[in-house]
Amino acid sequence: MKVVYADNNATTMVAPEVVEAMVPYFTRYYGNPSSMHSFGGQVAGNIEIARQQVADILGADPSEIVFTSCGTESDNAAIWGILRANPHKRHIVTSRVEHPAVYNLGKYLAQNGYHVTELGVDSSGMLDLNELTDAVREDTAIVSIMYANNETGVIFPIEEIGNIVKQKGSILHTDAVQAVGKIPLNLSKSTIDLLTLSGHKLHAPKGVGALYIRKGITFAPFVIGGHQERNRRGGTENVPSIIGLGKACELVKKYMNAEHGQVKQLRDKLENEILKKAPDARVNGHKINRLPNTTNLSFEYVEGEAILLLLNEKGICASSGSACTSGSLEPSHVLRAMGVPFTAVHGSVRLSLSRYNTQEEVDYIIEYLPPIIRRLREISPYGRESKVKGQSPSASVRI
Numbered sequence: 504m505k506v507v508y509a510d511n512n513a514t515t516m517v518a519p520e521v522v523e524a525m526v527p528y529f530t531r532y533y534g535n536p537s538s539m540h541s542f543g544g545q546v547a548g549n550i551e552i553a554r555q556q557v558a559d560i561l562g563a564d565p566s567e568i569v570f571t572s573c574g575t576e577s578d579n580a581a582i583w584g585i586l587r588a589n590p591h592k593r594h595i596v597t598s599r600v601e602h603p604a605v606y607n608l609g610k611y612l613a614q615n616g617y618h619v620t621e622l623g624v625d626s627s628g629m630l631d632l633n634e635l636t637d638a639v640r641e642d643t644a645i646v647s648i649m650y651a652n653n654e655t656g657v658i659f660p661i662e663e664i665g666n667i668v669k670q671k672g673s674i675l676h677t678d679a680v681q682a683v684g685k686i687p688l689n690l691s692k693s694t695i696d697l698l699t700l701s702g703h704k705l706h707a708p709k710g711v712g713a714l715y716i717r718k719g720i721t722f723a724p725f726v727i728g729g730h731q732e733r734n735r736r737g738g739t740e741n742v743p744s745i746i747g748l749g750k751a752c753e754l755v756k757k758y759m760n761a762e763h764g765q766v767k768q769l770r771d772k773l774e775n776e777i778l779k780k781a782p783d784a785r786v787n788g789h790k791i792n793r794l795p796n797t798t799n800l801s802f803e804y805v806e807g808e809a810i811l812l813l814l815n816e817k818g819i820c821a822s823s824g825s826a827c828t829s830g831s832l833e834p835s836h837v838l839r840a841m842g843v844p845f846t847a848v849h850g851s852v853r854l855s856l857s858r859y860n861t862q863e864e865v866d867y868i869i870e871y872l873p874p875i876i877r878r879l880r881e882i883s884p885y886g887r888e889s890k891v892k893g894q895s896p897s898a899s900v901r902i
């Protein structure tokens with residue numbers, strides 16, 4: 504069956520060049536990078552090349568990059584690493600729209616003796632920076648605010664956030680899992696102290712990530728063990744995946760400028776055509792401060808899950824929120840925090856593109872999605888009723 508993959512915020516295809524770069528590290532260069540012999544030593548050297556490749560797309564120094572197992576670990580390491588290094592500070596600031604890797608850690612910390620302030624967002628998904636200014640206190644160990652939202656693609660003004668955090672004498676961590684590889688970053692001229700990235704969102708494999716820790720930041724390791732990663736993360740390195748992550752970053756550096764425009768043009772066409780063809784649809788999230796690849800659409804009077812099932816029958820892969828929370832029928836905490844009406848939250852679908860999507864694929868989605876919405880509305884008693892009476896249903900319909 505034809506597959507049109509439009510779920511790149513959930514995960515991406517591993518680039519063929521990345522696979523090719525990784526393969527020798529399974530069978531030929533399989534030494535342990537910590538070994539004394541040169542068979543292992545050459546692997547350690549190649550990890551350093553990958554570290555440089557990651558540092559290059561961030562504008563960082565290679566010594567500031569720590570390899571981890573995923574974005575979730577990097578987020579946990581950043582927050583725990585700062586809390587443990589500053590045990591007298593028991594307050595953290597975060598937002599209501601973070602990925603569960605930060606959001607649920609915040610909930611855990613709040614239940615375990617820490618004070619947590621969650622900043623709200625407005626209807627376009629943007630933060631109120633005055634609220635941030637008021638929230639940061641003398642005992643705030645860390646402010647953890649994402650760079651770009653995984654569900655809506657909304658981009659936060661992270662440098663302005665960083666300026667406020669610096670003025671207040673705290674530390675800024677940003678979860679940039681969705682930003683890295685999609686928009687340019689330059690940490691050499693930045694107020695960011697710690698930054699999370701994840702391999703599988705930028706055409707490297709799953710199970711590898713990195714944490715940027717600015718030089719001079721006092722950090723206590725989260726994974727305690729051997730001396731790897733300059734004592735900042737114990738555990739034998741996932742060598743093939745680290746090599747793959749390095750190669751993926753090299754490709755980002757080479758192609759990002761061209762890709763940015765191409766992906767944005769496809770996303771804009773997709774979004775505009777669907778809005779034209781499907782009535783009672785809306786875009787969730789800021790229209791301008793947004794990742795170029797993401798659109799989060801709500802269709803009133805239908806269930807997001809029903810849309811996904813019918814899209815799936817046509818081979819179209821999309822998502823109704825964070826992939827990590829799919830399988831749960833809980834409405835998206837991100838859309839709820841934005842005050843998106845109940846009926847629109849339940850009828851939300853996220854389409855996220857990558858450099859591998861084509862014009863033809865976008866046309867295919869435009870051809871099939873609007874009729875799916877029409878069909879679902881026809882069989883939805885609330886849809887029919889609301890159209891007849893001109894009012895919103897009290898609850899959306901499960902099909």
Ligand code: PLP
Binds near residue numbers: 651
């Ligand atoms: N942060 C954001 C914004 C994400 O989108 C994701 C994954 O969806 C993560 C963190 C977690 O990354 P990983 O899947 O590598 O643990």
